Every structure is written in structure tokens, then in C-alpha cells.
Amino acid sequence: MAPSLEAQFHKDAAIKAGDLTHRDKILRAIGVNDEKIEALKASQFRDWEAARKLAGEIKDEAQARLPELLESFERGINARGGKVLWAEDAAEARHHVLEIARRHNARSFIKSKSMTTEELDLNEFLEGAGMKVFESDLGELIVQLAGQKPYHIITPAMHMSKDDIAKLFHEKLGSDRDAGAAELTMIARRLLRKEFVSADVGVTGANFLIADEGAVVVLENEGNARLAMACPRVHIAIGGIEKVLPRMSDLALFLPLLSTSGTGQQVTCYNSIVRGPRAEGEADGPEHFYVILLDNGRSRLYGREPFRQALRCIRCGACLNACPVFRAVGGHTYGTTYQGPIGSVITPHLRGNGQWHHLPYASSLCGSCTSVCPVNIDLHHLLLENRRDADERRELGRFWPLAMKAWAWVMARRERVEWAGRLARWGEGLTPLFVPRRKRKRIPPLARRSFAEEWRRHEHSR
């Protein structure tokens, strides 16, 4: 039998936490951006705290009007010759993609970076259906070649060194064993350029869905998303239903906000706004444009207070970078599409199968995530709410709930604390029988007498 997700997480976390090479790699990668991001917040925004509060409010407005805004978005896209498709779950979204491919006799796909498509395991699916699929974002290409999942929602290959990547390219693409970063990038450019000009379908994600105009907005740096929506005959954009912003003008705040928090850039290199397929009188562009709106658990989360706040997320990755747990265990350990604090908040709800409750517990609740979130999500408090939710749903097994009940019973009366204290002191020598050494190291011995007892002894005679 496969180990439970919780047991697997425990095991992987312990391995990664003890891996100092891994730690140094991650701390270096995060450290490079950290200072840049903080400096940029200060130099670009009059008041960063006010800006993120405002962004949270705009996202709240979008949430309060979500059904109407989605309808408005759909009207806009359809009016310009695009087609909006709705998907209840990953399977339905995959089905849509395959149907589109069949309708247009497509055999080859070129994809730009999209975490939403990771929810669909789209590459594996399309390859299984006999299609050719290329990831075109450099980081995504690297993890695709390595047969891995993205390590980080913004930096998929954060865990690999230049040397790891040179070795990988050498094995898979026959390039020089000691190629540098520039050379590796150019290898990817040449390899994928061929695919861009010949692929039938370009697939992109959607960072924002603009309700008033009916537009999909895609942020990137490499130009691969632009190529994916410029060259192929068909463009499919896949986005979660929560990605809606009410107005095109909201982008004036959200483009810099996402770029600043995500990569420490004022705005990313390319911010594309797509309203449809090639319009009349335009020189080029895809003949067909589809937008797949994915639910996949989001509407369930939407109906739940206070968790729905997490649907504000714009996937910038800042909470991952700030999280000391993420820094210790790395992205793959989570076993989720979305790693780090935001992943631990939303995964139990999105999956809804009662098997992800361990993630909210894998947090020291330090609150670093909350303090960096550009849309002001109360992340660490939602982790607490998730724990309560798991307890109410009886997902926690027997041991901890029972232990806590016993603890609370004791703590409800001072006499019980006294008795329990005496009992614990008497039985302290027996702990090696029950508690493994590794855990015992984290707990110091009890004092000879409690403070309460010392007070009685010394202060009563004062």
C-alpha cells in the first residue's frame, strides 16, 4: 500500500530539511530577489501597505460580483469571435482541449507557463492522446525534460543549479556538458523556435480575466507566451474562474503589483492583453481563440467563509519565498500544484478529499506569508481556520484530538494541573519508552517545582 499523503510529506520533509546543499541553493535563489523586491516596493509605491490593501479590496469586489463578471467576460470574448468553455474539473478541461484539437486537426502543442494547466496534468494527457507537447518557458522546459513537476509557482527550476541543468541538457539534447546559463538559454531558444513556427495550438494560462472588456491578460518575460498566441492557428487560454478583475483599468495597479511581488520587476517584460482571435484587417494571429474557465473546486471554496479570501490570490509566489518552512522543505515536498502557504491554505479545499489536512499543520504560524501578500490575504490565520475545519470534519485521526481533550481537561482547573505536574515529574523517567529520541531532544526536562508551587512556598511566608 502506498503511504498516506501525510506520511509521505513527513518523510520527504525530514529528508529535505536535513539537506544543507538544498537549503543553501534555495536560500541563495530567494535571497537574490528578496532585497530587490523590498527596495522596489519602497521606490515604486507611495505606500505599499495601502497599495496591497487596495488590491485586496478590488479582488473582494471582483469576488462579490463574480458570477456577473464571469458572464460579462464571456459576452466580451464571444462577441469578438472567441469562445468561452467552462470546465467543472480537470477531466472536463482536458476533454475540451482534446475536442478543440480534433476539431482543428491539430497534432502539436506549444505551451507557455501556466500553473492552472498543471492542475490538469495536461502534458501527460495530451502525450497520451498522441499529441506532441512542448513547454516553452525555460524553467518549465527544464522540469519537463527532467520529468518533474514545477518546484515553485514562479521559478519552476529553482532547485536546480546551472550545473544540474547543463547535465540535463547534455543528456536530453546533446549539448555541451559545461554549457553556461546564456548558452543553455540559446539552446532552448533554437529548439523551441522550430516548434513555435510549426505548432498547431498555442496554450497559455491567464493571469487576469478582464470582465468589462472581455480580455485575457498574460504576464511573462521570455516572449514564449506571445509567440504561442501569435504563431499557431489556435490559441487556448486556460484560467481559473477566480482570476477575474472587474475593469481593464484595474491592470494599472495589478500589473506592477504582481511583477513586484513575483520577480522584483516593476512590470514583467511582456504583459499581453488578448480580446480574441485575429480581427478583421489584422495581418496575423490565430484563427481560433478559446478560453477555458476552470472551476476544479474553486466554487466550493468560494462558498466558504472565511476561506474564500484565498481566492484573491494572484499566484505571485511571494508567500513561498517568505516562508521558512518552504525554505526548509522545498516545493516538491508539498506534493501539490501550489506549494507553500497559499498551497496549504487552498489545497485541502480544492481537493476536498480530507487527505491534505497535514499541510495546514506544517506551519509555525509565523505570519511572514501574510506580511508579504500583495492582495492582503490573511494566510497564516487561514491556516489556523483550516486546522479547525479539519478537526470539525474529523480528519485528524484519534491521537491528537484525544491528547488535546485530555490536555484541556487538565488545564481547565488548577488542581488538575498540580496533579498532572506531579504525575509527569514522577513519570518523566519513563518518556524514553513512549517518545522517540529525536522528538525528546526538542523537549527540555520539567523544572523541579512549578512556578505556582514555588510561589506558595516562598511568597506565603513573605
Place this chain on the structure above:
Amino acid sequence: MSTRDNILRRLRRGRDGWRSRGPSAVDERRPDAEVFADYPQGSEKAVEQFETKLAALNGRFYRAADLGEAARTLEDILAPLGGERFIAHEGSLIREVLAHLPELAWRIDGEEMLAATSDAFSAYAAGISEATALVARTGSVALNSRDAGGRRLTVLPPIHIVLARRTDLLPSIDAALERLGGDDLWSNAVLITGPSRTADIEKILILGAHGPKELHVILVG
């Protein structure tokens, strides 16, 4: 019932269960001038800021007093490219500039090639297009697929050259979005901020990942 209706119904029902909806449809937006500390003050400052920002992103900025100077600048940019061919979208500004460069004209393809296959397109060494707007605050170029010769011209060739008039220089992104939004005809618009880049390998910055390796902006007037 369709998936669409199911999702929308579930959302509406979920929303009914909320404690409160909060301020619905409240217009909380602020103009960029109130949000951003680096909002350019005054029009000469705006040119300066555009230049500084673009340079910091490894883009090249040129200021041309008139069409003739713009033409000479364009000639200089293209000079090192020897016998290569170029493609341009001949909007009114580009046409006026190219009128000063008769000896170069045979190397620059126009309208008739914009719909060529992507393969054929890949042979061009540079794409020349007009901007819808320049954004001073961020050093960005805003353009759209209708007025810039489609989608490929501005991303496939390894060099992208943008021409803009002084009146196209706007202070911040909000104004650029407004200008883009005022046109109902394009299908694709993009805010370009520096040449294509990646930092996916050890956060090392490499220019020219998939898009243009060079971005040149000529401001006329």
C-alpha cells in the same frame, strides 16, 4: 444543465451564504499619480524617466528632433546588419521616416509580407513598428496588433525597433490602458518593457530568451 450554469448557480448559492458581501462595486481605484511614488512630474521629466528606465532594462533609447534625424537613427541601427532583410508595418510615422531612406527601402518588406508563414517570417533580422503609447514611469512600449502589423512582427525577429511620436509618451500605465481601451478594433495588445529576458537558471539574467534580444525605441519630436 450545462457546466456553465452549474458553476454559476453554485457561485450564486455560495455567495448567498456569506456573512456579508462587503462593499460591492465600490470604485476603489486610484489614479497612478496617487499610487506610485515614481510617477513622472512634467513632460521633460517624462522623457528623461522613460530613457532611464528603458536603459536600466537594456533597451536603447534615441531622441530624434525630426523625421530626418529619425531616419538617420534607424539607418544607424540597421547598419551593422549588412545584407539582412527587415520587415516594417508602414503606419503613417514609419512611412514618413522611410521616405527619407530610399536606398534602404528595398531591404525592408512591408504590408505584402505581414501575412507570410512564420517560417518565412523568421528570416527577418528586425521588425519595425509604431507604438500606441510609451509609458514614462516604467519605460514600457504599448502597442496593439492592428497598428503594429500583427502579432509576429514585434516578437519573432531578433531585433525590435519602435517608433513613436512625442504625443505618444504618456506618464503611466493607467493612461496607456485608457488609450488602448479607446480602440475597439485590435485583438491583441502588449506592454513591452525591455528586450526578452529570463532568469530561470540560478536567477542569472539572460537577454533574448524567446523574443527579441534587442529593443530600440526612437522618439520623434
Place this chain on the structure above:
Amino acid sequence: MSDRTVSLFIPCLVDQVYPEMGWAMVRVLRHLGYDVDYRPDQTCCGQPAFNAGQWEEARQVAGHCVKVFGDAATVVCPSGSCTAMIREFYPRLFEDDPSRTAAVRLGPKVREFSEFLHDQGAGDQLRASLRARVGFHNSCHGYRELGLRDEARSILERVDGLELVEAPGEPVCCGFGGLFSVKYDSIAAAMASTRLENFMKLEIELLVSNDPGCIMHMRQEAAENGFEPEILHLAELLERALNLKPAHA
């Protein structure tokens, strides 16, 4: 009771493991002229159950705490975490509970130790000296829930001979997190080790913090990885710097 009376909140960890931290606080407060009131019925703020997700159990314990301290004027607590539990989390914990009013009323009366000293302007009255290069670990709950920034620092800076050195940037978690450090001990240990390494680079002789939980966790890790500087509670450091003799051996 005079208006110089303060009630002690002794966290369960201090009660059972580190009573000396409680005494240090008592001595410093008395030295500053406060009458110290200790309520022997007290147990715990309820945070362990709250963090475990068992809010019903947390309410039982918290309800007891509200009863014990209900009529106190000022409660001083040597932990940012327990203070945050009462002040910041009780309103949520008791949201739909009949005893909400009493629970919410207690919050503002509870002051974290460094916060209390700072608010009372105690820095000016301190005639303390300690020659040492000292690092300060600000607890996450103190920093992010209570918004404590320079409170402890302002006190430490008044100690003669004390050189306060700090790591740049936001305070980073030591990995304690209560239940977290038991359930996920390997992650918690790695976090503590990273935290201590950063302090090691500052070449400090003493590490001081304002939370017994962080201190316990860091002390246990220090014993494992050879981190030499002594790790003290702010109250213990002040007790030493003020040269206060223990009332009992």
C-alpha cells in the same frame, strides 16, 4: 490594590519548565516599584488547543483564563505568543460565544513584558549594566500579531555596556510554533538551526528573546548543534544586569 499593582500571567511553559523566567520578571517588576499580584488559579491561555484546531477545548481553557483575570487591571505576560492569543485571537475564538464580551474585554489589559516596560517608560528608571554583545530574537507572534517593533530594543539599549547587534531585515521564525515543533520536529529543527547560524555570524555572546517558546526551542537546538551563546529571556537578562539577588536559592 494600588494602581502600581500588576497581575502576573505565567505561561504554562514557564510554570512547568522555566519558573526562573517567571521569578526574573517578578524581581524586575518589584525593582521598578510594582506590586506583583499572582493568581494561583491560573493555568494557560488555551493556545495549544487553539493551534491544534480544537477550538471547543481551547474555549474551555481560555474561559478559565478569562475568569481568573477578569477583574485584574493590568496583566503582564512574559510571552508575546500568549499575549497575542488573549488579545488577538480570543475575539475570534469566542466569536459566537455568550462569554465573548468578557473575553474581548480582557485583551487590552494584557501586556507583553517588554511592551509593558516600554509603555511605562521603564527604560529611564533602569540603572542596569551588562557588558556583552547581545543578539535579539523578536518572536513572530510579538512582531506580527502584536506589532511589537522596538519595545524590547528600547529597553536593551538602556543597559550600560550592552552592545545590541541585529540581523538585517524582518525577524525570521526560529521554528517553534508550539505543536508544530512536536509534529514536524525535523522541519522545526532545520529552521532553528538556520536561525542560530545567522546569529552565530553576528558573533554574539548572549541571545535574548521575549518568548519562552522560542527560547526553549532554540536552547534545545543549541545543545544539538553547538551554538555557544547563552539564550535568555529579556527578564533574565535584566535581572542579571540589575544585579538582583534571587529571593531564594
